[in-house]
Amino acid sequence: MEELRFSIDEEKYDDRHGQVLSLGGWYAGSDRQEMSFCLVGDGNQELVLADPERYERPDVAQALEADFGEFLPGFRLRIPKADQLAEQFQQIELFLTDGEKRVSVWKKSADELKSFLNQSLLEYHLDRVEILYDTMLEIQGWAVDQRGETEITALNQDGSPFACRISRGRRPDVAERCSLDEIYKNQEIGFRISASLDEISGKKLLLKFTGSSVEKAYEVDIQKLRKEQRPKGFFNRLLNRQENTQGDYEQWLKRHFLSRRQAWKQKHTSFDRKPLISIVIPLYCTPLPYLKELIESVRKQTYGNWQLCLADGSPDENVHEFLKKNYRHEVRISYKKLKSNGGISVNTNKAMELARGEYLMLCDHDDTLEPDALFEIVKAINDQDAEVIYTDEDKVSMDGQHYFDPHFKSDFNLFRFRDNNYICHIFAVKRQVAEQAGYFRKEFDGAQDFDFIFRCCEKAEKIIHIPRVLYHWRCHMDSTAADPESKAYAFEAGRKAVEEHYKRMGIPAKVEMTERPGWYRSRLEIQGNPMISVIIPNKDHTEDLELCLSSMAKRTSYENYEVLVVENNSEEKETFAYYEKLHERYPRVRVLTWEKEFNYSSINNFAAEQAKGEYLLFLNNDVEILTPDWMEEMLGICQQKEVSIVGAKLYYPDDTIQHAGVVLGLGGIAGHVMCRASREDAGYFGRMVSVQEISAVTAACMLVDACDFRAVGGFDESFRVAFNDIDLCMKIRDMGRKIVFTPYAELYHYESKSRGLEDTPEKQYRFEKEITRFREKWEDQLKKGDPYYSPNLSVTEGDCSLRED
Template sequence: MGDFCFSIDEERYDDRHGHVLSLDGWYSHPDRKTYGFELLGDGYDTVELPEIQRRERPDVAQALGCEFGDFLPGFTVQIPEVLKLAEKYQSLELFLRDGEERVSIWEISADELDELIKENLVEYHLDRVEILYDTMLEIQGWVVDQRGSVEVTVHQEDASLLDCRISRGRRPDVVERRNLDEEYKTQEIGFRISAALPEIKGGEIILHFCGDSVTKTYTIDIEELRKQNKPKGFLSRLFGKESVAEGGYEAWLARHKVDKRTLRRQKHSAFAQKPLISIVIPLYCTPLPYLKELLESVRRQSYENWQLCLADGSPDDKAKEFIEKHYGREKRIVYRKLEENGGISVNTNEAVALAAGEYLMLCDHDDTLEPDALYEIVKAINDTGADVLYTDEDKVSMDGRHYFDPNFKPDFNLFRLRENNYICHIFVVKKSLTDETGLLRSEFDGAQDFDFILRCCEKAQKITHIPKVLYHWRCHMDSTAADPSSKAYAYEAGRKAVREHYQRLGIDAKVEMTERPGWYRSHVKVQGNPLISVIIPNKDHTDDLELCLFSMTRKSTYRNYEILIVENNSEKEETFEYYRKLPDRYPKARVLTWEKEFNYSAINNFAAKEAKGEYLLFLNNDVEILTPDWMEEMLQNCQQENVAAVGAKLYYPDDTIQHAGVVLGLGGIAGHIMCRASKEDPGYFGRMISVQEISAVTAACMMVKKSDFDAVGGLDETFQVAFNDIDLCMKFRAAGKKIIFTPYAELYHYESKSRGLEDTPEKQFRFDKEVKRFQEKWAQQLEMGDPYYSPNLSVTEGDCSLRED
């Protein structure tokens, strides 16, 4: 048959729906001949087959280096009732047939078929295998048996059982993704294994998945896992040097926890307002040890005017009996057994219905609080009058022994919230505000808290962030805290929540999911076609300027812009020759001449007065455009309400970060965050890859609204070289405007080649003078710290590592 070739790629068995064996494969004939399929039992008896499913296989076409045209090489052959066939025949053989021509493509004996069926009855997958801080082994996954349930056990190399903690839980995401029967939604097919590394003897452990009819095993190489689990990226910065010097995050947390003496003092604090805080929690099959830890963490609160509202949708009465037995006399705990499980949103709303408090606090059914959590919340309410509050949080291992992954959050940052639900826990809202927003909505289950937070923040008058770790998010299989990819359905709900947020605000925007689970990218429609005036100061360095202009005109997809090149004190004749040729080469460009001494602020103010555009785009001459839609990305943010300026993401030529936003106070005055980190580094909790509000951005690439620029008097000309762009951003913020950083406008920056270094006594004196001027002008803001950068992170390193005590 010449170059005829074929393959059976996968054999799948479905025990529940007709005992069907499915064979997925393909075949290719040089003449693109289409064959029929024939199944024979014991070589002579024809077995009837359902209609064969045919499909394209572009992977096969690529591998073979051919074009199939209308020919469909892929197929799925379904063989029903294979159990009966295994009893009737000693062998089964599948042929491709065309008249008398017949080719065997698959054959199996009865014994082999029996083994194949057993192999397919139990299916498992490990979502996560990780060593935490060289002390704990954490394993998460799922397992199903088509004929019943599966027991999960863990064995040492010598076959003895490993002393570890195994928890089971539901995995509706797996049921949805793999199209399993509905009954699996209520089964505990998920598993979580926690083991202390010192308990493991030898270099391996073996997982046993014991189904009703078959057992499967999986071996984990512990030594290899140790090598693979070295901290990378942000985690290495967060824990690297601290783990040597001071014990890492867990030691940091221990030093910052409230002590018993302080807790006693807090109990007697005399607040002007002592609101009742109603903690609302939906329960569903909550493991009793976790429930006990949660309840005890609430009862230990130093602020005592609280109410715990529990709505239980579990199919059994375990939680009810446990609470009645151990907490029946605690009047602040209100429990209701629901007639049916309505899902997390409905159940949470049922808990809210029990609430009598002035404020509602959302909490998960298996997490824990720091004992001063409510005290800090009430203190903030008294200090700020906030109607929405949130705190920092971290994660705790399933056994409650280890704390990790602290989320030190910025103060309220709406643009950042649109990227990802960074607020999460603890979230507190004034109950009267929910009368306007409504409660949780079932159509957003999986991201119901994100949708609720967005709606509350839209209506809130005052949103306060408490920069303290007051909440511990348990890392287990029913929580996105552990494995974001385990809840894919939740992220689509999150995308819809952000989309509806824009719709409520009347903003025309499309929202898409990114490669990072639970993170979103917004495409806000540019309104109109406004003229953008690109302002580029230049002194000689025509090679740099040429690269800048060439990349801008060749790559930019936005076309309505003008270029103002501000000539200032060039000395080379070839520079002026270059200017003379500019109109022919770059029709959008014109040259303005600054005849006074170099003063960056004055030069740009001079150009801004000559600009015709509605938006000004300050640009260094030593940049190169990388992303074609860079102007649109900046404009879509700059056009939004109360936004005055937008900055871009700049790289050094070696693809490390030069600018991804400025942190006030970093290095004493202000500094670029994550400078010299890898271009691909997502940064601290996605900081480098998120559109977000920020204190300041560099004018090496900064777009501003001309009206806002004029309203604050432009650039302060007392800052001749340094801090003028930071000062401008500070003036915008003082006027109630926002500064935005976008990672989607990307450029190379060949930093400061035009200006040179502070390498003379005169330049150093001028620089010191500008430092002092900035410190005096913005003393209060420097003292308060950057609202978009946690006080718990270093202001000396710039790498988002923990701040030294």
């Protein structure tokens, strides 16, 4: 068996004719002798095989520069009942043998084999994907499912249905070429998709092929297609010289840089208040080129009343000599050489001792500022009497040439901050507030700024976010900016910082680190044992209701709750028979009867009047509970000061996100952010995995403080079907209370089964009427935008992509 060469270059599975796995390939030894195949299960049980089909392989002969003569190197081996083998053995392995020795040529574990067999049931191919006349997208191909027919759907990048025309047709050529059964010659396995490019939202299109037991997807990169089919050379430059790549952050940033005209105007702006801003920076072995970039970025500020406070804990005199040589005439720089390196907290406090300013601003020793950073901070001080100010930021490469990973932040969001230090840079604080809070604490080194920001925000009354990228964080491998594992100690210090915050606030809570370094989970202790009234409107659809109630009964760990099922206009006799036995099967359940026409708001208000609970949990009948502590999670948050409503994380049955909070203005009125993203997707800067204040949540699963619900008059009954939950959240926020989303209360949502689609003129008229009413009622808030969603992010796409001007 010397110099044996082989390859398995074809694996096929025929489910329709004996569950046959076919392996095709070739082998050739130096002696050109025919060999035998041996199939072995779990390393010791030899299985019977039929003789393989043998054939020539001129391609192999050419590649090996060999003359095989009468020897046929090609083979096709058939292994019947492959699905049974996957159940019978943990591993199967194919060997070539000459009777004395054997060589393994193919091997699969049971799980690998099962996966391959399942994936082989559905096969598709795209023959043509192209853009025609720069206006139309055309896709042609075929799809075959061995156990039935294949359904084809097209989705936008955000998961929404895509308006296109899909036609099906016969493809006897494919049936013949792929040796398919006669049945496939008359089956419409071919497809053609035609669409206008104007109908496509986003850069990509997703094609989903759904068979009887498997689903596959293909991503069409529209942006790449456009580029590939543009004119080349001179005509390309002529037609596209002004083009900016959509979604390209560096191009976006160029369009938002401070212009010379804006800089001149800022330099000549006279503020009523002109506070001295002391920029506080601890130094330790700082690379001098980086320090120079930082200092120059400060000197280029359009607001000139600043002080740069440098406390140097380095063991050498390099920085001192550099400053004397290059900046000895810059009187705004204050420098102190420390006798020893006390660590980042001690060194920062030493820098603060140099500060004379009314405001202190934190900065790292190797980062840079945008020229209008201080101007925007002083503007916020003048316009809004800000005591704490923070801005957006991005990262800059080590050579300072590339900007990436922009962090467009929420307005102040305490619950989000408890999960992760999203504020970070720039952070500026009124000196008086900082003194009340206390400066940096050495025991929190690694998360010293997290701890400091917490204490400052606890004392400040006016916390202002400036939604502009004014800080560039240099990214290197020793920084948590790029390598979170390199500072594991910092994350434990961060956990302690959150825990200390809760203690100061008098909130009983346990803080845990999560799988994401630097992200924390707070488990809030429930006060007392309040009753929760779960309100579920229902019309027929008893299967949905049964799944909802049974999953609640089986999985819910909280015990003090009641369930009010509100019967409204059911038509099926089986529904009422189901109701009769409901209380016996689920003792917590009461059935109420709504006898008027359908009005979601009125139905829930009616039930709320009869609810006994201190908290109302509005729930759709088409949900399934996933997390046992979902009620405790929501209740613990809802009991917090100023919180009135808590929403849950909902998934479609395919484990994509249905609801993770509502963004005001998204899609025109309000929309679900990151809808159709993967269940595992952390979202934009951890948005999908963080507890956070938010503008609104869906009433498909919404916990509300009953007193607050009644204080705002419950649901507005003029919103019969749509926007009633968003309107309720707006009313609650209008009275100064908070809405919070938690990712730790998880449910499946089989959306819109009960109510159906807006598919009649009457329903569409009602829907448009409710849109108009919502827009008129909340016009000012819609104009201002969502405070928990950056104005730099798209309101047409729900994926937190860049907003295009």
